[in-house]
Amino acid sequence: MHVLITGASGMIGQRLTARLAREGTCNDRPISRLTLTDVVAPPKPAGFAGPIEIRTEDAGDPAVAEALAALRPDIIFHLAAIISGEAERDFDKGYRINLDGIRNLLEAIRQEGIHNGPYVPKLVFSSSSGIFGAPFPASISDEFHVTPLTSYGAQKAIGELLLADYSRRGFVEGVGVRFPSIVIRPGKPNASAGGFFSGIIREPLQGLEALLPVEDSVLFTHASPRSAVGFLIHAAGLSREQLGPRINLSMPGVCVTVGEQIEALRRIAGERAVKLIRRAPDKAASDIVKGWPTRFDAARATALGFKAEKDFDEIIRIHIEDDLGGHLPN
């Protein structure tokens, strides 16, 4: 089985690549070949026996989509995207990468099937809870309507609709995975409005100060990067029959307040870590976060076997295992 990953250099892309390379299978089916593509050269994963092709190219270019479809991969994980903040600042870039990226890929797959014989790959699309926009009910059900309040959310929502229609027509076997917030994101603090959800845990664990721009009562739904990879792989294993016509699914997660995140940090890393969180209320950041969805029902995904962490403690422990070598830095 040939697996293609776009956005393979990204936070989730690298972890997905590492797991598939290490295990050599995807849902117990052996992987014979890996193709990794990103606008930034994807690192070569360790431990994979078969051929790995590394491509550095622009996912917004229709010719790139054609070249990828011509490889006829069996499973495609389409992760290439620019994030919310950048899509909001650069309107054209957001539409080119986040919308045209998936549309070009779908169309290239369809054309490949028309011109070179039947070709219906599995296509796993990374969507986002950003397709929802306030005002919200207490818990967002699988039947809540799609009203994005960012260009990024609109682009992902359109990607979902295209994926569903191309799937319904039999051109592709699509499944859209709506990630909640994926934390703890390793690396340096970034400028994204929700960066503090990771920062208030990541920085203190390393003995560094972290700023908290919102109230402790802010509620949000999170899952670990390990769960994000698990969602993608599990999605690739679902059949059309299991999915039915509604192929875009809100993923489960841990719904906690910022205060509860901090209590989890206290349990795991003690008072010393918690003291490194500095309240720095920022109305602009608060207002952005208020437009974001808080709690999901995710009943369908749960029934289909998608699993996230039980509590925020577990999310922190996974960060320590996967990113900090298994123990707290001292």
Add this chain to the structure above:
Amino acid sequence: MHVLITGASGMIGQRLTARLAREGTCNDRPISRLTLTDVVAPPKPAGFAGPIEIRTEDAGDPAVAEALAALRPDIIFHLAAIISGEAERDFDKGYRINLDGIRNLLEAIRQEGIHNGPYVPKLVFSSSSGIFGAPFPASISDEFHVTPLTSYGAQKAIGELLLADYSRRGFVEGVGVRFPSIVIRPGKPNASAGGFFSGIIREPLQGLEALLPVEDSVLFTHASPRSAVGFLIHAAGLSREQLGPRINLSMPGVCVTVGEQIEALRRIAGERAVKLIRRAPDKAASDIVKGWPTRFDAARATALGFKAEKDFDEIIRIHIEDDLGGHLPN
């Protein structure tokens, strides 16, 4: 005020044009100029004092969108589209006209504003209840999610998302009007799956036989062509403040079963007319119609002042007034 209508040769486009030309105003604001465009030459309406430009061109062509935006109309009614059945048969054509048509227009408006000074027209987009797909609750609320089961529905749903995002960014003042079924459609029977909703009234009123492919219990929501025009004009008069961020609205209508439609026909045209309806059950047609939304809540549109008929009798009477010269043919 300069008003542009795309799809001006269509069933609704011609009626909208006729009303605007006759009244010379749109929501009490005087119309100084009319531009009518369609791929089929739009007929020149009677009774308009100002200049009328008639254009025959393809709404799927980006150059056409640019040329239209360069005219800087104050209000644009974007009606050009191909219908559900055709969009399902011809995948490429559907996406080119129904999706690229609105996207090109939005982008041309934005570019016009960037290059030639501020330009933020009112853009009224004709969407459809086809953005919804089964399974449905008993009544589809304004918060029900968008899960089209046709390519036409997907294209309209994507148009709504683009319209909302371009509006949110301040490039246009958009409003999306989701029509229910618009009946009675004048003219010859057509091949559309829902054509019988008009046919079982229109043909018998003219002494002709009509086929009924579905059960009498089939429930559906309808409004007259006169209401459709009313919705579009009312939408053009709503301010951003009235609309809020959720600019796409399900319109009200008359929710009746086919059996109730037939009873209304009996009240208006007698048993002789009803006898002309011939039951010809067709499983394929039945199955298509089962995927369509039945009943809407339309609470937001109603609160915003959109009005449809009270009952199906009124819809038949409007057909007689507007299409049959005010009296039943004998």
